[in-house]
Amino acid sequence: MAQILIDIHLAEAYAGILTKDSVHAAVKVKNMDSLAVYYKEILQKHQVKPDSFDSAFKWYRYHPALMDSLYERVVAHFDSLQMIK
Template sequence: MNNRFKALVTGFIFLMAACGDPGNVPKEYIQKNKMSKILVDMTLADAYGNEVSALTAGAVTDSVRQENVKIYYKQILDLHQVSVKDFMASYNWYESHPDRMKDVFEKVQADIANRKNKLGNPVEENAPVKFRMKSFFPNADKAFLLPASDTVRPFIKRQP
């Protein structure tokens, strides 16, 4: 009976070691918080690329827009001090672990929703003039001289 007890305890220890913590990410991969921050920035870069493409009224082809977004992605990875290779390895690992990928995407959604809530309603009093005027004049954005948009600047330096 003593040998059976030792075998049972040894088996239990191996089972516990094999299972590990289901929420943990191995150290060689990007952790959930950092991965979610990277994906938030990439989502914003994608939206920015689409917005610039829409504002140019067809002057930018989809392939050019995709190349610009790739440049933004590389800048984002540089900001987070992550190599493309490490990001892809981590992203592939998360894809093979959907429960952890779900956690990351929930953080991404919460961050973007929080940012959207901070912007508020565009017609509120504290909104920029461009948005407040749209409630009265639908084409108000064309009536003001706005500075030209720089396609590289938004993702070069993050404010602390």
């Protein structure tokens, strides 16, 4: 689950870079078309069906201590990337 969330957060960040044109240049809008494709590819990569992911994430939301533990692993991964600089 941690690796799926890592990939999802990377996709979210990248989709934020691929912004669609906005009426106001200061407003950043995620490219939702790209994001939908990324989510589908991430779940396929990890061989997880969307309903299964949604159920698992909902379960973690109802178990905050385990969600915290899960996100500690996600954050540790991104922290390790910063150390590579």
